[in-house]
Amino acid sequence: xxxxxxxxxxxxxxxxxxxxxxxxxxxxxxxxxxxxxxxxxxxxxxxxxxxxxxxxxxxxxxxxxxxxxxxxxxxxxxxxxxxxxxxxxxxxxxxxxxxxxxxxxxxxxxxxxxxxxxxxxxxxxxxxxxxxxxxxxxxxxxxxxxxxxxxxxxxxxxxxxxxxxxxxxxxxxxxxxxxxxxxxxxxxxxxxxxxxxxxxxxx
Amino acid sequence: xxxxxxxxxxxxxxxxxxxxxxxxxxxxxxxxxxxxxxxxxxxxxxxxxxxxxxxxxxxxxxxxxxxxxxxxxxxxxxxxxxxxxxxxxxxxxxxxxxxxxxxxxxxxxxxxxxxxxxxxxxxxxxxxxxxxxxxxxxxxxxxxxxxxxxxxxxxxxxxxxxxxxxxxxxxxxxxxxxxxxxxxxxxxxxxxxxxxxxxxxxx
Numbered sequence: 001x002x003x004x005x006x007x008x009x010x011x012x013x014x015x016x017x018x019x020x021x022x023x024x025x026x027x028x029x030x031x032x033x034x035x036x037x038x039x040x041x042x043x044x045x046x047x048x049x050x051x052x053x054x055x056x057x058x059x060x061x062x063x064x065x066x067x068x069x070x071x072x073x074x075x076x077x078x079x080x081x082x083x084x085x086x087x088x089x090x091x092x093x094x095x096x097x098x099x100x101x102x103x104x105x106x107x108x109x110x111x112x113x114x115x116x117x118x119x120x121x122x123x124x125x126x127x128x129x130x131x132x133x134x135x136x137x138x139x140x141x142x143x144x145x146x147x148x149x150x151x152x153x154x155x156x157x158x159x160x161x162x163x164x165x166x167x168x169x170x171x172x173x174x175x176x177x178x179x180x181x182x183x184x185x186x187x188x189x190x191x192x193x194x195x196x197x198x199x200x201x202x203x
Numbered sequence: 204x205x206x207x208x209x210x211x212x213x214x215x216x217x218x219x220x221x222x223x224x225x226x227x228x229x230x231x232x233x234x235x236x237x238x239x240x241x242x243x244x245x246x247x248x249x250x251x252x253x254x255x256x257x258x259x260x261x262x263x264x265x266x267x268x269x270x271x272x273x274x275x276x277x278x279x280x281x282x283x284x285x286x287x288x289x290x291x292x293x294x295x296x297x298x299x300x301x302x303x304x305x306x307x308x309x310x311x312x313x314x315x316x317x318x319x320x321x322x323x324x325x326x327x328x329x330x331x332x333x334x335x336x337x338x339x340x341x342x343x344x345x346x347x348x349x350x351x352x353x354x355x356x357x358x359x360x361x362x363x364x365x366x367x368x369x370x371x372x373x374x375x376x377x378x379x380x381x382x383x384x385x386x387x388x389x390x391x392x393x394x395x396x397x398x399x400x401x402x403x404x405x406x
Contacts, residue, residue, distance in 0.1 A: 059217075064206075067214045074214070078221035082228060089232045092239040 007126055011133030017110045018141045018183070019190050024110040028142055029179040031101050035158050038146025039139060040094045044087065044102060046135025048079045049111055053119040053131035055079075060120050072115045073106065080105045110134060148182055149173045245277075245291070245305070248319035252307030253279050253287045260289070265394050269383040278395055285310050285395055290384055291321060294376025298368040299324035302333070306380040308347060315351075318342035318377070323369075330369030338363060342377070347384055351377050 015021055018028040027045070032038040055075050056063075063071045084102050087095035095102065105111065114134055119127040150156055153173030155163040163169075172178050241264075246257030253260055265276040275291040287309055294302040302323040307316030318339045325331045332338060341360050345351055352358025353374060362370035384391070 062213060063217075064210050064213060067210050070214055071217050074217050074221055078225055081225055085228060085232050085236065089235040089239060092243045096243070 004126065004129065007130050008133050011130070011135070011137040012140070013137075015134065016137045016141060016190075017134055018138065018145075019187055021110075021113075022187075023113060024108050024138060025183070026104065027101050027108065028145060029176075029183060031098055032142055032146040032149055032179060032182075033174045034150045034154070034156075035143055035146040036150075037094070037097050038142035038144075040087075040091070041098055041101065042135070042139025042142040044083045044098070045105055045108065045110065045138050046132065047083055048076065048105055049114060049131035049135040049138075050128050051079050051131075052076045052111055053114055053127040054124055056115045056119040057122060057124040057127035068120065069112075069116075072112060076111055076115070077106045110138065145179070145182055145186065148186075149178055153178055244321060248305050248321055249277055249289055252289050252305060252316050252319055253277075255279055263395075263398070265391070265398065267383060267387050267390060267394065269379075269386050274380065274383040276391065278391075280399075285392065287316065288384070288391070289316075290380040292376045292379040292383065294372035294374070294379070296368060296375060297323060297325055297372035298330045298366070299326065302369070302372045302376060304373060304376045304380075306342070306377060306384075308384055313347045315342050315345045315347065318373075320373075325366070325369045330363075330366040332363045332366060333369050333373050347381055351381060 011017070013020070017024045024045070027041050031041045052072070052075055056072055059071070059075075080103060083105070084095070087098070087102065114131060118130045122130070147157060150158075151162060152170050153175075154171075155161060155167050155169045170178070173182065241261050242257060246261065249255075249260045250257050260277050260279055263278045263280070265278065267274050267276055277289040277291075278285050279287045281287075287307060289305050289307050291303065291305045294304055300323075302325070303321035305319045305321055307319075308314075309316050320334050320339070323331070323333065325333060338361075342351070345359070350358070351360060351374070353360045353362050353370070355362070360374070362374075
């Protein structure tokens with residue numbers, strides 16, 4: 001039971017993908033101009049993570065070691081194309097916004113990383129939980145970066161206007177440099193907090 | 204030898220199952236994706252060209268065969284007669300690939316209602332200037348009886364300097380749309396009548 005719990009929560013703080021593992025930075029920087037996009041991307045990755053972990057874990061005794069990476073990529077790519085089609089059919093606006101970054105989930109290091117590090121040597125249910133946990137952390141992080149950039153950079157949150165007309169938005173935050181600055185500040189704050197708690201942090 | 208056979212077999216099986224499941228989903232979702240595409244990509248262009256809500260126009264969709272290939276066509280009715288058409292064609296030979304565009308035709312005056320670019324991958328700032336209204340407005344009120352040509356070829360269209368490929372692709376698409384219209388005028392009205400009587404029968 002304790003193993004289940006530790007797997008369930010490790011993705012939310014200990015192995016938080018973009019901030020603690022510093023993995024999956026490309027989508028974290030590229031599509032977080034608004035909270036909505038960040039969340040959409042996060043949920044898409046979560047979907048792929050849960051099912052890729054589940055499938056790979058179920059097939060872990062069948063897939064020969066020599067072709068495992070190729071097999072994983074085929075499975076992940078299938079799921080990503082599935083997500084792409086579902087987005088196009090039901091969330092067309094979002095799929096236009098995320099554009100090329102949806103197909104690029106295939107090469108997202110988090111997914112292959114979880115497949116290789118966890119799903120390949122753990123039972124199916126636990127692997128799915130691991131995918132859910134890491135995906136949740138990723139979704140949370142991307143929504144956070146997107147929210148900060150959207151609120152300060154455009155004065156809205158999920159498209160809802162928050163600030164009055166007197167507020168002059170920091171327009172650079174919704175552009176590419178704003179992503180780096182925002183991510184850097186969050187990373188710095190998290191490291192400072194981690195150090196204060198006496199954890200091992202990325203130097 | 205047996206090992207290699209096993210590797211090939213497993214990887215082949217995974218690929219086969221993936222391809223099979225994807226094509227199943229694809230067939231299932233294709234209609235819905237096409238609908239969404241119509242609503243969000245073609246819809247705004249149709250509204251601008253034909254000055255009616257996209258929802259009303261999108262139902263009036265026809266595919267006509269012409270010597271240059273298939274053309275997609277939307278029409279609007281006014282007091283029992285077809286008053287306007289929008290013809291979508293693909294202009295070949297753009298700098299970044301083919302350019303999808305739509306031409307509006309006023310059926311009463313045989314004049315063009317305008318040009319809308321549906322999809323292109325031209326260079327931002329250079330070829331992408333085909334989207335600008337100053338360029339596209341040149342199509343307004345041109346007659347469908349005369350060929351649309353660049354000034355250099357004795358016509359009226361002022362091309363974009365530095366973006367010859369993009370301009371030529373737009374001209375190619377225009378010519379296809381106009382010749383599709385002129386060659387199959389009768390076919391078009393016949394098809395529209397058929398579509399309408401079919402609608403009435405259903406009612």
